[in-house]
Amino acid sequence: MGNEDVSLQAAHNLTAVARASGLRRVIYLGRLGEQGGPAADEHLQTSLKIAEIFESAQTPVIILRAAMILGSGSASFEILRYLADRQPVLLAPRWFRRALQPISIRNVLGYLEGCLTMGDAALGQTFDIGGPDLLTLQDLMEIYVEEAGLNRRIVIPVPVVAARLSSRWIGLVTPAPREVSLPLIESLRSG
Numbered sequence: 001m002g003n004e005d006v007s008l009q010a011a012h013n014l015t016a017v018a019r020a021s022g023l024r025r026v027i028y029l030g031r032l033g034e035q036g037g038p039a040a041d042e043h044l045q046t047s048l049k050i051a052e053i054f055e056s057a058q059t060p061v062i063i064l065r066a067a068m069i070l071g072s073g074s075a076s077f078e079i080l081r082y083l084a085d086r087q088p089v090l091l092a093p094r095w096f097r098r099a100l101q102p103i104s105i106r107n108v109l110g111y112l113e114g115c116l117t118m119g120d121a122a123l124g125q126t127f128d129i130g131g132p133d134l135l136t137l138q139d140l141m142e143i144y145v146e147e148a149g150l151n152r153r154i155v156i157p158v159p160v161v162a163a164r165l166s167s168r169w170i171g172l173v174t175p176a177p178r179e180v181s182l183p184l185i186e187s188l189r190s191g
Helices: 003-021 042-055 077-084 107-117 137-148 163-173 177-189
Strands: 026-031 061-066 090-091 126-127 154-157
Touching: 003 026, 026 042, 026 107, 042 061, 042 177, 061 107, 077 137, 077 163, 077 177, 090 137, 107 126, 107 177, 163 177
Parallel strands: 026 061, 061 126, 090 154
Antiparallel strands: none
């Protein structure tokens, strides 16, 4: 059973448990992106399928969609942090310079709390959440390096680096497993 199959089965299981236990709502935090567009990578498609499962279930759902969450525990943030901490020189493919609208974990928690306190007004709604700024991963790394008091990192732009090669390299310099890094890189490349 692949990662997508496991994720979809987990969503079906959750909807069954929610219905059986009489939950009043499910809040799903998924990926920002559109179905079927040119940027619709496998990771995004799985997130959108999970959202559809929740939307078609009996228990009402509120969907929050974020591009990148910044903070401890976020896989994409942890990878960025490890790269900044350990790599004084970084080869940066195009996807490293793609603009995102990241959001802090504290703001995400605020949105989740808001979903609980809004009452029924948010049921059945989808909210795209993000911070106020468009930033690239390179921008985020530079901010992290400055905040962490590290020496400036040298970033060398490269036109193309295969996602699989990037995920292997990330696996060498960070504790992130390939099963985590590859989908993140593919979503940055395609989105």
